[in-house]
Amino acid sequence: MATIDRQAATLALAHALSAAERGLPVIPLSRTKLPALPSPHRDDPRPVLCRGECGLPGHGVHDATTDPAAVRALFAAAPWATGYGIACGRPPHHLIGIDLDTKPPEADATAALQHLALRHLFTIPETVVVITPSGGRHIWLTGPPGTVVPNSASRLAPGIDIRGAGGYLVGPGSLSTRGVYRLAPGTAHLGPAPCPRALLDLLTPPSRPHAAQPHGDHQGHGLVQFVLAAHEGQRNTRLFWAACRAYENGIGEELAGALTSAAIRTGLTEQEARATIASAARMNAAR
Structure with missing residues (x-):
């Protein structure tokens, strides 16, 4: 050994x-x-x-x-x-990592990214892609100097995490307890490509004061419906994603009860639901 x-x-x-x-x-x-x-x-x-x-x-x-x-x-x-580890957000490349999880219930993370690309009219350029031991993908992109891309977990969509300033990506060739990180076939000769402008806009949402949030009730209703639509295997992930969005937009505390009730209706226990919402609150506070 x-x-x-x-x-x-x-x-x-x-x-x-x-x-x-x-x-x-x-x-x-x-x-x-x-x-x-x-x-x-x-x-x-x-x-x-x-x-x-x-x-x-x-x-x-x-x-x-x-x-x-x-x-x-x-x-x-x-x-x-x-x-x-490779530090993100640092010159000269200002690296941005798009982490696509392929484990259930996030198995549709690649499809979710494709949906975002179609909806916001961008394409992922040919760039470095690292395959994780679990079968996930790390897509490497570069950002412009002076633009800070924050780290996030499932903010864009369930299963899509972002590695930005203050974060790091596990480099290809690294050995973890799960196995080796390796470059995807056909990408070894590539360097990280510039992040499409439309995607960069999604990764750097403008901060908005809580008092200026429009349509808060409508947004809260949408998040609750998102949780209620969860199928078995995606209930906890949907609840976490919805709770993160609620806390980011300043309605986390007032929506926590409705999200808990919705999660219970999908099959989670009250303890599980409250623990997931608390995790989302802690993550938002840490940011």
């Missing part, structure tokens, strides 16, 4: 150095896909808001670098790393 781990660590470093050479900032990842280096502030009695200003490694995506010597130093400090 030690030999296999050393081989995986050597391959991860080689892939990370290759990515850094192409201008992609990288960090070492463990098999769990989490940053391999622990925080240097983990034993502090109070939370420390540090993004690397202390000069020590262990600040997650904020450690990401394209400097070969710094990359080697990070991997030397984490010899157990079997993968690498």
Whole structure:
């Protein structure tokens, strides 16, 4: 096992150095896909808001670098790393990751993206695509300088997550507990393509004050109906997506009861429904 781990660590470093050479900032990842280096502030009695200003490694995506010597130093400090993460939103590429989940009940994430493309009149260009061990897809796109694309989970549609500023993508060649991330056939020679303008507009929605939300009642009714239309296998995902939209638009608290009732009618227990809505509330608060 030690030999296999050393081989995986050597391959991860080689892939990370290759990515850094192409201008992609990288960090070492463990098999769990989490940053391999622990925080240097983990034993502090109070939370420390540090993004690397202390000069020590262990600040997650904020450690990401394209400097070969710094990359080697990070991997030397984490010899157990079997993968690498690529920081999104950083120059020169300002990478944006479109994460399509193919596991049930999100198996229609690819179809949902195609529907968005038809509805908003854009096409996904030929670009880098990474296949995850579970069969999902990571589509790599680039954004313009000065445009901040936030991370999001199922905001565009269930099963579509966005990796933007402050997030990272697992690089191809990384080994996780589930298997190896690999480039999709026919994309190895490509670089990340520019994000279509119409899609970029969807990824960077303008912030709106709660008081300025029009048609709040109509929107809440639509979210409740979305939950009620859930079939077995997609009830929890639909509820989470609807709750996220409600909290993003400032009607989460007032709509929580109606969403809970709708979820119970589809077959979830009250405890399951409330736990899912609470998760959506926490995610919105973290953003």
